[in-house]
Amino acid sequence: xNVVQLRxxxxxxxxxxxxxxxxxxxQSHLRLRREPNAADNTVIVSPNIAAxxxxxxxxxxxxxxxxxxxxxxxxxxxxxxxLRDEDxxxxxSTVKAGQVIGLLQVGALLMPLEAPADGIVIEHLVKHxxxxxxxxxxIALEPR
Amino acid sequence: MIEILSNxxxxxxxxxxxxxxxxxxxxxxxxxxxxxxxxxxxMLGNDENAAAIEVPxxxxxxxxxxxxxxxxxxxxxxxxxxxxxxxxxxxxxxRADQVLxxxxxxxxxxxxxxxxxxxxxxxxxxxxxxxxxxxxxxxMRGNFGGHEGRPLQxxxxxxxxxxxxxxxPVGFGIVPPAVxxxxxxxxxxxxxxxxxxxxxxFTEASxxxxxxxxxxxxxxxxxxxxxxxxxxxxxxxxxxxxSHGIVPGVIQVPxxxxxxxxxxxxxPSGGYPKFGTVIDADMWRLGQAPIGSxxxxxxxxxxxxxxxxxxxxxxxxxxxxxxxxxxxxYGRA
Numbered sequence: 001x002n003v004v005q006l007r008x009x010x011x012x013x014x015x016x017x018x019x020x021x022x023x024x025x026x027q028s029h030l031r032l033r034r035e036p037n038a039a040d041n042t043v044i045v046s047p048n049i050a051a052x053x054x055x056x057x058x059x060x061x062x063x064x065x066x067x068x069x070x071x072x073x074x075x076x077x078x079x080x081x082x083l084r085d086e087d088x089x090x091x092x093s094t095v096k097a098g099q100v101i102g103l104l105q106v107g108a109l110l111m112p113l114e115a116p117a118d119g120i121v122i123e124h125l126v127k128h129x130x131x132x133x134x135x136x137x138x139i140a141l142e143p144r
Numbered sequence: 145m146i147e148i149l150s151n152x153x154x155x156x157x158x159x160x161x162x163x164x165x166x167x168x169x170x171x172x173x174x175x176x177x178x179x180x181x182x183x184x185x186x187m188l189g190n191d192e193n194a195a196a197i198e199v200p201x202x203x204x205x206x207x208x209x210x211x212x213x214x215x216x217x218x219x220x221x222x223x224x225x226x227x228x229x230x231x232x233x234x235x236x237x238x239r240a241d242q243v244l245x246x247x248x249x250x251x252x253x254x255x256x257x258x259x260x261x262x263x264x265x266x267x268x269x270x271x272x273x274x275x276x277x278x279x280x281x282x283x284m285r286g287n288f289g290g291h292e293g294r295p296l297q298x299x300x301x302x303x304x305x306x307x308x309x310x311x312x313p314v315g316f317g318i319v320p321p322a323v324x325x326x327x328x329x330x331x332x333x334x335x336x337x338x339x340x341x342x343x344x345x346f347t348e349a350s351x352x353x354x355x356x357x358x359x360x361x362x363x364x365x366x367x368x369x370x371x372x373x374x375x376x377x378x379x380x381x382x383x384x385x386x387s388h389g390i391v392p393g394v395i396q397v398p399x400x401x402x403x404x405x406x407x408x409x410x411x412p413s414g415g416y417p418k419f420g421t422v423i424d425a426d427m428w429r430l431g432q433a434p435i436g437s438x439x440x441x442x443x444x445x446x447x448x449x450x451x452x453x454x455x456x457x458x459x460x461x462x463x464x465x466x467x468x469x470x471x472x473x474y475g476r477a
Contacts, residue, residue, distance in 0.1 A: 083252070084252060103317075105319060112315055
């Protein structure tokens with residue numbers, strides 16, 4: 001672990017609400033602590049992260065205003081519960097604010113992805129079973 | 145705290161079992177799927193051995209007479225809290241007067257090997273029934289333990305030990321153990337078995353058939369025992385055995401040749417020849433096998449059985465660690 005890598009980790013953490021990070025490797029043990037809203041000047045948002053988020057924005061319906069349900073955790077995005085065949089929020093379905101429309105699997109936990117507002121599901125932006133980064137847009141909704 | 149609205153037919157209060165009383169002739173009882181009960185308790189932050197309701201027959205409905213956090217696990221029953229659909233293996237907050245409804249598991253389309261038969265409803269703190277012989281499990285043979293020593297019926301009211309609006313996070317779930325730790329042979333759910341005392345007294349053809357053919361869970365299967373249907377298991381010579389102690393998991397072969405597996409409400413002694421014993425680490429799989437489904441048996445060893453228990457401990461530790469982490473971050477938010 002060198003200073004450049006440490007700096008990179010700081011940059012990754014900057015736009016998140018992660019307050020504490022522990023990293024164990026064969027050679028080292030790293031623990032970082034931060035106050036998310038304090039000392040904004042000490043961390044720089046990586047331009048790469050901003051670019052990735054922009055690139056993943058859907059372009060299917062460019063004129064319609066869109067809502068995006070975003071990942072509140074790093075995890076594996078699931079369109080449906082592992083015991084079920086049917087997606088929680090199939091494309092075209094009407095959902096209500098707060099309704100669980102997907103799941104993020106974080107290790108043994110299944111965390112709900114909730115609809116940010118009433119809407120119609122336009123598109124799943126991340127495939128079932130793919131890893132989703134913190135803050136990444138997972139489902140596009142048309143508000144109604 | 146909750147009132148039973150349905151004629152639940154065989155829903156019982158269960159914990160992890162009444163251990164240590166076999167010497168008095170008192171059977172183990174306890175949850176048929178101990179992992180589902182454990183998971184529900186972990187999600188609520190309950191004592192691991194807290195009592196919950198085991199539901200084998202649906203639909204099942206309860207009404208919350210006060211605010212209370214609850215967890216559901218085991219069979220996916222398309223649960224609904226009033227009109228809000230819930231996910232299986234998850235924890236939620238109920239408000240007073242809300243009704244929780246569990247539908248038959250068959251009403252949900254899902255992978256066939258993940259189909260299971262018993263649901264668990266756990267309440268914050270656990271269900272407040274008296275401890276008898278160090279357990280809250282319902283002892284059906286002796287009519288004690290659980291709620292008045294009997295299955296629940298319409299109008300029964302049960303209290304939670306920690307009702308109210310919980311201070312712990314709700315609205316999350318865990319990956320069901322059948323998803324996290326699948327075990328199948330030729331696409332059929334499998335159970336690991338140790339050969340038992342009279343194993344060598346059965347014909348080689350019967351022994352081969354036991355390990356290599358599917359077995360059907362017949363309709364004569366319940367918390368006392370599972371009667372299986374398949375190839376006849378034939379002894380080399382007739383056996384007369386004195387009655388002796390038996391435990392849940394023991395596979396007996398009566399004269400008819402069709403095996404019986406003793407389950408959680410098994411009597412503590414029996415005299416049929418013992419062919420094998422289901423390992424402790426796989427009793428949850430068997431406890432969830434629906435009537436009419438097929439299972440396969442895998443021959444295992446003492447060391448492998450111990451290793452399987454260690455795998456369950458690892459699963460429990462990882463679930464506990466992640467729930468603790470989530471509780472910690474919830475406390476900071």
